[in-house]
Amino acid sequence: MSLRIALLGLLYRSGSASGYDLARSVERSITHIWSARHSQIYPELVKMHQDGAIRIEAEGPRGRKIYAITEQGAAEVRDWLLDHRPNMSMRSEWALQAFLLPLLEPDEALGVLERMRSMNRTYLDFLVEMERNLRPTFLAREKPIGKYALDLGIRHARLLDEWAADTAVEICRDAARVSPDGGASGARER
Amino acid sequence: MSLRIALLGLLYRSGSASGYDLARSVERSITHIWSARHSQIYPELVKMHQDGAIRIEAEGPRGRKIYAITEQGAAEVRDWLLDHRPNMSMRSEWALQAFLLPLLEPDEALGVLERMRSMNRTYLDFLVEMERNLRPTFLAREKPIGKYALDLGIRHARLLDEWAADTAVEICRDAARVSPDGGASGARER
DNA sequence: CAGATCATGTAAATTGTTACATGATTCT
């Protein structure tokens, strides 16, 4: 359902797009929220077309189809936004690693945290760059779709960095408490 | 893969558990990170047993099996933690609603934000309660699995609330700019 | 003894990933 809504939302904004365009759009604008490969997008478009949520506006060479959202499709997005209570679970590998962190020795856990921070910094840079690219769009009459989500994503990435830093400190403190010979040296043995 | 790791992690901590126990454990401790129904857990346990990641420690009435993690299974969790680079995408309905928010009229968007905040407060209470229940465990010799992830979850929920509040303010400001007759009244028409 | 909870599974459908497959157009 959510992929369908995401695609409808993108079509709502852009007016019309081909499957390829949408795949690119997903990659450029919502991959951090809801990613999908073209192999999932093309069949989904066929289904949405059958359901009347989108229509074929034009056809180009070698089966290229330009889709546009229908009234019904637009209503569907709106209704979903207004009525659907999103579920809170995040299903994130990141959080799962955070969860299992205490199974590792302190020095190993610190290594994992450092990798997380490094990956996250790259990710944050990507989001900030995306924000820079987004701004010109707002000057046009287009709906600034994605603006608030991007803000949320950036805040989230900054939070992850803070959390990783604080957690590293806490792990060091705990390790020092167990082997109080100064620092986490007890952990460095293995 | 991740469900497998999650289950192995829970078994790593608790020593041994039945499928039912694990389903309860998932519900009580990692449902906010990686949820799974019993219909997914039971077959996964069978597969892990075939692979030698877990063994059957005891059998009770009506097919009840108590599983324990094997050396191999423990190594698998550790290796995953040490080597696996988690992917950053969140695939969250929440963020998708944030993304599509600009498609709504300002007053509708404010309604959605308010619902988000209300749901999130309930969720935050749930996490804080979970943290309270977790604390006694730490007094025992058990690994404080989930401790850091819970901290992360709570920080995340607080961030969502802040974001929703700030976004509501921004939406009001933007609406006022379009119809500058004092406040977001232009949005209240529909 | 009725209702809650314990306890375990299977089946069908949906969703998502990876790999396979093909060919056109554009740029250098």
Added chain:
DNA sequence: AGAATCATGTAACAATTTACATGATCTG
């Protein structure tokens, strides 16, 4: 001409959800 990119699809597999199905045990 060769490489990059445009462009669209299918197939096989894996993960997840929802629904179906059954029966034991415990509590009031």
